[in-house]
Amino acid sequence: MTVPFPIRQECPPGACICDRDKLLEAPGGDIRILKLTRDEEKKLVARLENLSSLDDLRHMQDRMHALLGISLTVAPGPNEVRTVRGLQIEIANQPGLCNKTRQTIPAAIRRGLDRNPEIVFALLDSYDLLGGN
Structure with a gap:
């Protein structure tokens, strides 16, 4: 299959289970995720590290879904949230999404969020966990 844009290089054999080749061979497969080359991933990581507000985080979630098909959820965990580690940041399983990327984006x-704790407070408040009336 030929694609009209540069795609991510193949992972070394045995290092990843992203099923990149199966995705390329499948007719009608959603290959948007393959647009995320290593350089583009670095840009995305830098952008996510510099979030400015909860709206900015939500905007990035929407953009990642629209452009790459990545479904990302950020929500309070089932236990008490004392630090950023108490948040659940999950990426839905998706063919073509590299394991490294699946770990890099939440990190x-x-x-x-560590740099900008106001976003965490706004997130918790959006779930009404701060008890604001």
Whole structure:
């Protein structure tokens, strides 16, 4: 299959289970995720590390879904949230999404939230966990 844009290089054999080749061979497969080359991933990580507000985080979630098909959820965990580690940051399983990327994106978001704790407070408040009346 030929694609009209540069795609991510193949992972070394045995290092990843992203099913990149199966995705390329499948007719009608959603290959948007393959647009995320290593350089583009670095840009995305830098952008996620510099989040400025909860609206900015939500905007990035929407953009990642629209452009790459990545479904990302950021929500309070089932237990008490004392630090950013108490948040659940999950990426839905998706063919073509590299394991490294699946770990890098949540880590970048955590770093961004560590730098800007107001976003965490706004997130918790949006779930009414701060008890604001």
